[in-house]
Amino acid sequence: MHPGEIKKEFVSILKALKSRVEIEKGFGIEIVTLARSDNRVSKDPPDSPINRNPATTKESCGVQARMSKKETRTRQLEELRQEMLTCHKCPLNESRTNLVFGTGDPAADLMFVGEAPGRDEDLQGEPFVGRAGQLLNKIIEAIGMKRNDVYIANVLKCRPPGNRNPQPEEIALCMPYLIKQIEIIKPKVLCALGTFAAQTLLDTKASVGTLRGKFHDYKGIPMMVTYHPAYLLRNPNDKARVWEDMKKVRDLLLELTHKKSQT
Ligand code: SF4
Numbered sequence: 309m310h311p312g313e314i315k316k317e318f319v320s321i322l323k324a325l326k327s328r329v330e331i332e333k334g335f336g337i338e339i340v341t342l343a344r345s346d347n348r349v350s351k352d353p354p355d356s357p358i359n360r361n362p363a364t365t366k367e368s369c370g371v372q373a374r375m376s377k378k379e380t381r382t383r384q385l386e387e388l389r390q391e392m393l394t395c396h397k398c399p400l401n402e403s404r405t406n407l408v409f410g411t412g413d414p415a416a417d418l419m420f421v422g423e424a425p426g427r428d429e430d431l432q433g434e435p436f437v438g439r440a441g442q443l444l445n446k447i448i449e450a451i452g453m454k455r456n457d458v459y460i461a462n463v464l465k466c467r468p469p470g471n472r473n474p475q476p477e478e479i480a481l482c483m484p485y486l487i488k489q490i491e492i493i494k495p496k497v498l499c500a501l502g503t504f505a506a507q508t509l510l511d512t513k514a515s516v517g518t519l520r521g522k523f524h525d526y527k528g529i530p531m532m533v534t535y536h537p538a539y540l541l542r543n544p545n546d547k548a549r550v551w552e553d554m555k556k557v558r559d560l561l562l563e564l565t566h567k568k569s570q571t
Contacts, residue, residue: 374415381414384492388485392465397481400466406433410461410489417561418453419495420444421486421505423536424464424474435460440537447537447550451558459493461486463508479508496564497557498529502536520553532557
């Protein structure tokens with residue numbers, strides 16, 4: 309390689325490393341882990357449009373299949389959202405400003421499930437848009453993804469007044485909607501954020517502290533449990549634990565993507 313090219317390559321590596329350090333510092337992690345950091349987790353490499361040579365018939369078919377999958381899931385989610393707009397199954401329908409259905413890629417490989425909308429989410433009709441949402445965005449970026457690459461939803465779709473905890477009967481009535489969302493999106497990996505999501509999806513009373521750090525099974529989908537970003541804002545010392553959990557999520561996604569590319 310020409311000395312000029314070597315220098316250019318070296319500068320490029322330094323820039324990438326600097327960017328990585330900035331992301332992890334923003335997330336609150338002081339220890340930089342370089343293991344597998346060269347592999348950005350994209351939801352659909354290597355057959356995504358940016359990584360693909362469209363010249364081959366096989367790959368063109370892959371693009372069409374993926375677009376068709378996305379269109380189908382977008383339509384199915386919209387049908388479900390329309391149904392939920394008129395939901396009166398629990399009293400939260402009367403106190404909410406907006407239904408907070410969910411957001412992100414309808415064909416996402418990774419889906420986050422939180423608890424319930426807060427004030428900002430209720431006003432904007434989108435999950436995780438306040439300070440906790442900004443922290444979740446940093447968590448997503450720290451594993452090499454963007455908010456639009458994943459899907460984000462809550463157990464409850466309407467805000468409990470005064471941000472009180474969801475009641476068991478509200479969860480029981482709203483849960484079928486979340487189950488349907490997961491069935492439509494078919495994520496490769498789920499991540500439950502906080503107590504209510506973890507206990508509801510795993511049908512357990514165990515604490516997040518006990519459940520986190522390993523994958524559980526939700527109807528055949530590997531599910532990581534970790535702390536809710538709102539909890540992390542109050543307990544920043546636990547950011548390191550979340551980072552440990554998210555590295556496992558990142559590595560599993562890379563592994564599943566690699567396996568898919570070999571078939
Ligand atoms: S919280 Fe769920 S069950 Fe209750 S009204 Fe809203 S959508 Fe319906």
